[in-house]
Amino acid sequence: MAKDSKADRIKRMQIPNVEIPPELADRIPPGQVVTDRFPILHEGEVPQYDMTAWSLRVFGLVKEEKSFSYEQLMALPRTQVVCDIHCVTRWSKLDTVWEGILFRDFLRLLDVQPEGKYVMIHADNDYETNVPLEDLMGDDILLAMTFDGKPLTQKHGWPLRLVVPHLYFWKSAKWIQGIEFMAEDREGFWERNGFHNIADPFEEQRFSGEAIPIPEDEWVRKDFD
Numbered sequence: 001m002a003k004d005s006k007a008d009r010i011k012r013m014q015i016p017n018v019e020i021p022p023e024l025a026d027r028i029p030p031g032q033v034v035t036d037r038f039p040i041l042h043e044g045e046v047p048q049y050d051m052t053a054w055s056l057r058v059f060g061l062v063k064e065e066k067s068f069s070y071e072q073l074m075a076l077p078r079t080q081v082v083c084d085i086h087c088v089t090r091w092s093k094l095d096t097v098w099e100g101i102l103f104r105d106f107l108r109l110l111d112v113q114p115e116g117k118y119v120m121i122h123a124d125n126d127y128e129t130n131v132p133l134e135d136l137m138g139d140d141i142l143l144a145m146t147f148d149g150k151p152l153t154q155k156h157g158w159p160l161r162l163v164v165p166h167l168y169f170w171k172s173a174k175w176i177q178g179i180e181f182m183a184e185d186r187e188g189f190w191e192r193n194g195f196h197n198i199a200d201p202f203e204e205q206r207f208s209g210e211a212i213p214i215p216e217d218e219w220v221r222k223d224f225d
Contacts, residue, residue, distance in 0.1 A: 024094075027084055029201035032092040038147075039091055040155045044125035047175055049159065056143075056160060060180040061116030066109075070159055074145070076101050076109075081140045083165035085172070086201040098163050100144035103136040115183040121162055121171075122178030129173050129188035130197070131164060133181070140165050143176070168199040168206070 020028045028034060055067040080099045086092045112133075119136060122128050135141075142163040145152060152158035157174030164171045170190050191197050196205035 027094065028092055029086055030204050031090060032086055032201070033090055035091045035093055037091070038093060038096075038156070039087065039089070041087070041089060044127075046154050047124040048154075051159065054159065054177075056176065057122075057178045058110055058181075059178065060120075060182055061113040062181055063111040063113060073101065073143070073160065077105065078145070079105070079142065081142055081163070081165075083140045083163070085163075085165055085169050088168045088170055088195065088199070088206050092201075097148050098142055098144045099146040099149075100142035100160075100163070102139075103141040103143060103162075104138075106143055107137075112181050116181035118182040118185045120178075120180040120182060120186060120188065121173045121176055122180060123173040124175035124177060127173060127175075127189050129171050130186055130191060131167070131171055132185070135164065135167065138166070166200070168196075168201055170195065171199050 020034075024034070051070055055069055056073065057065070057067050059065045078099050079102045080097065082095055082097050084092060084094045085096050117133050119131050119133050120128050121131065140163070144157070144161050144163045145159070147153075147156060152161060157176075160176050161174045162172050162176055185197070187197060191208070194207055196208050198205050
């Protein structure tokens with residue numbers, strides 16, 4: 001018997017029946033539940049790093065491939081962002097506080113070729129997720145180093161994670177180690193395994209090939225901060 005995919009398990013869960021206060025209605029996507037928790041969800045083991053060897057590699061459609069050490073990234077100007085985040089597993093957490101390098105500021109250090117309109121974020125545990133470059137140019141898109149005023153914990157992506165608040169949070173990859181610029185879009189790990197390629201929470205773009213809202217409450221049984 002074939003093992004269920006994560007997308008299949010999510011589709012079988014019940015839609016949460018929670019009334020959203022009117023003042024929050026424009027901030028909570030359909031089918032989401034607001035939580036004060038920060039659930040911990042990922043595939044594989046939490047990686048351990050030798051920071052003397054760690055680097056962020058930038059490659060693909062750039063005129064010069066570059067690598068940045070953690071110290072080099074820490075020396076760059078940082079920005080604090082307050083944003084709401086939304087996970088495909090049905091939880092939303094409001095007013096989260098992150099600090100890091102705005103992606104568009106980081107882009108100024110690179111020489112991306114004009115045709116490099118798509119980005120693949122490469123992370124540990126052989127994870128990758130795809131995002132159009134235009135989705136990374138906003139005021140709240142970070143290469144994040146801290147959460148809630150403290151360095152990221154290992155379970156939440158230390159030493160570096162992407163934060164893309166306007167997309168479901170699987171696009172905000174933990175433990176990122178590479179940024180690849182591409183001329184054409186290419187599906188990432190979850191996108192190849194039944195999840196939507198775009199992932200807009202307010203459009204409920206949870207799964208590929210599914211036009212109806214199908215939810216999950218699996219996150220309530222996970223570890224959390």
